Amino acid sequence: MRPAAEGGKLWADFAPPDFPLDTFDPHQVLGLASPASADEIRRAFRRLAMRWHPDRNPSPEASERFRLIRAAHDALLVETEALESDGAARGPVEEGELEVSLEEAVLGGTKTFTVVRRHPCPVCAGEGDVPLQYSRLCEPCHGTGRLRRASGLERCGVCEGKGYRFKARCEACAGSGEEIASRELAVTLPPLSAEGRILRLQGQGPGPADGPGDLFLAIRYRDHALFTRRGIDLALEVPVSVLAWLAGDAVAIPVLGGTHRVPLRPGGGERELKLAGFGLPRPEGGRGELRVTLRPEFPQALDASALEALLRLDRSLAGDEGRHYPEVAAWRRRVQAAGAD
Ligand SMILES: [Zn+2]
Ligand SMILES: [Zn+2]
Structure with missing residues (x-):
C-alpha cells in the first residue's frame, strides 16, 4: 500500500502549479492552454474542484481558490460555447442591454430579461x-x-x-397598430462579468417567423447606493471613530457582496486604504481596487466618566510629552525662551 504522503505527491505530478490569487486569468486558474474546448474546461474544473472544494480541503485559502475556479469555469464556458456554435448566422439577430447590479457583476447569478416583440395588430393589420x-x-x-x-x-x-x-x-391595439408580446427569459450571468461584455442567447432572437436567430445582450452596470465608480475601481468614504482610528482597531469596510475587516495602523494617520481585488471586473480578468477614504469622527455627547477617562489618558501621555506630543513640547520651549528674553 502507498503511504499517504506519496499520494499527496502524486497530485503534484499532474496538477498544474497553483494559480496566483491576486490576478484572475481563467486559463491560468484552470491550468489550460488557450484555447480549450468545452470538454477540457469541464474536466479541468472537476479535477480542481475535487482538490479545492472547501468541504474537502480544510486549508484557509480553499474557499477563495474554489470561488476563482468556479468563476474561471463559468467565464470560459460561456465564451467557448459561443465560439463553438459560431457557425453562419442563423436567422436575424437582436441586440439588447442587460442591466446588472455591481454585486451581480462580481458574484454572477440569474437575471430576468424581458423580450418584447412587436407585430402588426392582426385585427387592424397594423392600420390602428x-x-x-x-x-x-x-x-x-x-x-x-x-x-x-x-x-x-x-x-x-x-x-x-x-x-x-x-x-x-381599433380596440384590440388601442389605435397603435401594434401587437406587443413580452416574454421573460432567464439569463445566466457569469461571475466577474465586465461591463460591455456580450452574452449570446442562442435561438432567442426575433423569430420564430424568420428562424430562431440569436439575442445578444451587452452588460451594463447599474449605479450603486454606496460605491462610486472610477473606471474599474470603486471609491467609498467611511466615517470611523477617531479613537479606534488612533488605537489601530480593525474597521469593517463594506465590499461588494459582504464586509471586509481591515486592521488600521496604530497611531492614526491613515486616511486612504487601497483594497486590491475589491473593485469591478476587468475585461481581461481580475478586479480593480476599492479606494476607501477614512473620515475620523470626534465622539459626541461624552459623559463625565468618558471625559475623565480621556483626561487620565491625556495626563499619562503628557508625562512623556517629548515623545507623544513633540510639537507641544517644542512650542513650550519657545514660550519659555521668549519669556527669558
Ligand atoms: Zn389594431
Ligand atoms: Zn367631426
Missing part, C-alpha cells in the same frame, strides 16, 4: 383603425365637420371635416 360597416355621425363635431374654438370655427380633425366617420379606432 378599422373600417365601419355603416358610417357614423362624428361625435366631437356632432356631424357639422367643424369645432368651435376660442379663435373661431375650425375644421374637425377627427372626421376631416366630413361630419361622418367611416373608420373607428
Whole structure:
C-alpha cells in the first residue's frame, strides 16, 4: 500500500502549479492552454474542484481558490460555447442591454430579461383603425365637420371635416397598430462579468417567423447606493471613530457582496486604504481596487466618566510629552525662551 504522503505527491505530478490569487486569468486558474474546448474546461474544473472544494480541503485559502475556479469555469464556458456554435448566422439577430447590479457583476447569478416583440395588430393589420360597416355621425363635431374654438370655427380633425366617420379606432391595439408580446427569459450571468461584455442567447432572437436567430445582450452596470465608480475601481468614504482610528482597531469596510475587516495602523494617520481585488471586473480578468477614504469622527455627547477617562489618558501621555506630543513640547520651549528674553 502507498503511504499517504506519496499520494499527496502524486497530485503534484499532474496538477498544474497553483494559480496566483491576486490576478484572475481563467486559463491560468484552470491550468489550460488557450484555447480549450468545452470538454477540457469541464474536466479541468472537476479535477480542481475535487482538490479545492472547501468541504474537502480544510486549508484557509480553499474557499477563495474554489470561488476563482468556479468563476474561471463559468467565464470560459460561456465564451467557448459561443465560439463553438459560431457557425453562419442563423436567422436575424437582436441586440439588447442587460442591466446588472455591481454585486451581480462580481458574484454572477440569474437575471430576468424581458423580450418584447412587436407585430402588426392582426385585427387592424397594423392600420390602428378599422373600417365601419355603416358610417357614423362624428361625435366631437356632432356631424357639422367643424369645432368651435376660442379663435373661431375650425375644421374637425377627427372626421376631416366630413361630419361622418367611416373608420373607428381599433380596440384590440388601442389605435397603435401594434401587437406587443413580452416574454421573460432567464439569463445566466457569469461571475466577474465586465461591463460591455456580450452574452449570446442562442435561438432567442426575433423569430420564430424568420428562424430562431440569436439575442445578444451587452452588460451594463447599474449605479450603486454606496460605491462610486472610477473606471474599474470603486471609491467609498467611511466615517470611523477617531479613537479606534488612533488605537489601530480593525474597521469593517463594506465590499461588494459582504464586509471586509481591515486592521488600521496604530497611531492614526491613515486616511486612504487601497483594497486590491475589491473593485469591478476587468475585461481581461481580475478586479480593480476599492479606494476607501477614512473620515475620523470626534465622539459626541461624552459623559463625565468618558471625559475623565480621556483626561487620565491625556495626563499619562503628557508625562512623556517629548515623545507623544513633540510639537507641544517644542512650542513650550519657545514660550519659555521668549519669556527669558
Ligand atoms: Zn389594431
Ligand atoms: Zn367631426
